[in-house]
Amino acid sequence: MREITDAIKNEIKDMVIDYYAEECEVDKSEITMDTNPTEDLGSDSLMFVELIEMTADKYDLDIKLQSIGKYMLKTPMDTMADVLDMFYKIYQYGNDVVNQ
Amino acid sequence: MYNRAFLFNGIGSKPEKLLAQLTPEMTDKYESYRAEAFTRLGLDMDMEKNTGYSAQAAEWMVPFLCDRVVYEYFIDKGIIPDIGAGYSSGIVSASACFGSIKHTDAHDIVMTHLSMFRGLQEKGIKLNMGIVIGFPYDDLKELLSGKFNSDELIIGSSNSSFHNMISGKAEAVEKAIELCISEGAIKAFPMNTGTAFHHPLMEQYSQEYIGLCRNLDYKEPKYPLISVFDQTVLQTVDEVKKENLHNVCTPMRWDLALKKLEELGVKQFFDVSANGAIKKFSRVGRKCKVYTLEDVINGDYTL
Numbered sequence: 001m002r003e004i005t006d007a008i009k010n011e012i013k014d015m016v017i018d019y020y021a022e023e024c025e026v027d028k029s030e031i032t033m034d035t036n037p038t039e040d041l042g043s044d045s046l047m048f049v050e051l052i053e054m055t056a057d058k059y060d061l062d063i064k065l066q067s068i069g070k071y072m073l074k075t076p077m078d079t080m081a082d083v084l085d086m087f088y089k090i091y092q093y094g095n096d097v098v099n100q
Numbered sequence: 101m102y103n104r105a106f107l108f109n110g111i112g113s114k115p116e117k118l119l120a121q122l123t124p125e126m127t128d129k130y131e132s133y134r135a136e137a138f139t140r141l142g143l144d145m146d147m148e149k150n151t152g153y154s155a156q157a158a159e160w161m162v163p164f165l166c167d168r169v170v171y172e173y174f175i176d177k178g179i180i181p182d183i184g185a186g187y188s189s190g191i192v193s194a195s196a197c198f199g200s201i202k203h204t205d206a207h208d209i210v211m212t213h214l215s216m217f218r219g220l221q222e223k224g225i226k227l228n229m230g231i232v233i234g235f236p237y238d239d240l241k242e243l244l245s246g247k248f249n250s251d252e253l254i255i256g257s258s259n260s261s262f263h264n265m266i267s268g269k270a271e272a273v274e275k276a277i278e279l280c281i282s283e284g285a286i287k288a289f290p291m292n293t294g295t296a297f298h299h300p301l302m303e304q305y306s307q308e309y310i311g312l313c314r315n316l317d318y319k320e321p322k323y324p325l326i327s328v329f330d331q332t333v334l335q336t337v338d339e340v341k342k343e344n345l346h347n348v349c350t351p352m353r354w355d356l357a358l359k360k361l362e363e364l365g366v367k368q369f370f371d372v373s374a375n376g377a378i379k380k381f382s383r384v385g386r387k388c389k390v391y392t393l394e395d396v397i398n399g400d401y402t403l
Contacts, residue, residue, distance in 0.1 A: 045233050045286050045287035046233070046263075046380045046381060048286065049233060049234070049262055049263075049286060065233075065234040065235070065262055065284070065286055066234055066235065066239075066283065066284030066285075067284065068234075068284075068286065069234045069281075069283075069284030069285050069286045070283075070284040072286070073281070073282070073284070098284075
């Protein structure tokens with residue numbers, strides 16, 4: 001398991017929020033932890049994959065999309081808090097995210 | 101040898117999403133082309149007044165008309181392609197914009213899709229297509245190969261390392277989607293097309309399309325195209341004709357076509373779809389970039 005610090009968590013949070021704000025053309029201040037990325041922001045799965053690719057590049061992660069897909073079967077991404085929690089876990093556990 | 105490639109999407113996006121991206125000048129041009137095409141095809145200019153197959157035809161015409169407007173906008177801006185590629189019906193759009201067939205020919209091809217659709221419905225043949233996001237082509241092929249035979253289901257296109265389109269009998273598509281979701285697809289969903297484009301079984305229902313494509317008066321394209329079927333460079337009348345003839349019943353490898361373009365030296369890709377639909381599902385190397393209409397309008401691309 002890779003250790004995640006508060007600084008990394010904040011960095012990931014900023015990256016994710018900035019990404020959704022830009023892609024969905026909304027102000028950052030409109031995105032809260034309760035925001036539903038799909039229903040409230042109109043994001044789609046292709047945006048989500050792009051965000052995963054960006055994160056993997058930034059943190060040099062070797063992550064298979066299927067691992068994330070299986071994780072999402074157990075834990076739907078209903079809110080921004082769910083999305084961030086998943087990205088923290090991807091950073092920590094990589095492909096083992098599915099078992100978290 | 102090649103630096104700049106134009107990518108054509110053709111049918112696929114919702115009209116409102118395409119039209120929202122056009123500038124007022126582009127919208128005027130679009131409306132002029134639409135009036136010309138709709139009058140010739142007997143479609144009502146009021147989209148709401150077209151019903152049944154006419155409504156479908158009217159909706160399918162929009163991306164073709166938008167592609168033409170965006171293509172001409174790029175050309176007017178001095179953005180000239182060295183080569184192009186068409187994704188599915190984007191092959192028809194590319195053939196028309198590159199001058200290999202007339203725009204009216206492209207519109208007639210769209211109308212043959214409707215007769216194909218009508219034939220399938222009348223015979224009660226249930227076909228469908230679906231999108232699977234999250235699997236590389238080889239992994240998806242392996243996952244599906246043990247469960248479905250190729251008469252039932254194939255991968256109709258591999259679009260990128262994570263994006264595939266499946267095509268075949270409706271029941272098989274439905275089962276494949278369930279399977280993919282349970283095996284970790286980020287998303288998998290049916291397209292509810294009523295057809296199975298890019299599956300060989302479509303050949304028997306596409307005789308009108310094939311007949312029309314065979315008899316069109318093709319010209320050499322102003323710029324070459326890359327085949328999405330075998331990744332060869334298409335420059336002659338016969339080669340463009342063959343690409344159009346293969347279109348409906350042959351699986352595509354969009355991912356390999358883009359890779360081939362990169363190998364040929366392409367660094368700048370231009371998404372000719374008004375809403376940047378191609379950019380969303382395509383992936384190119386780090387040294388390359390896909391520009392959209394929005395990028396060009398906003399000045400994010402300079403010659």
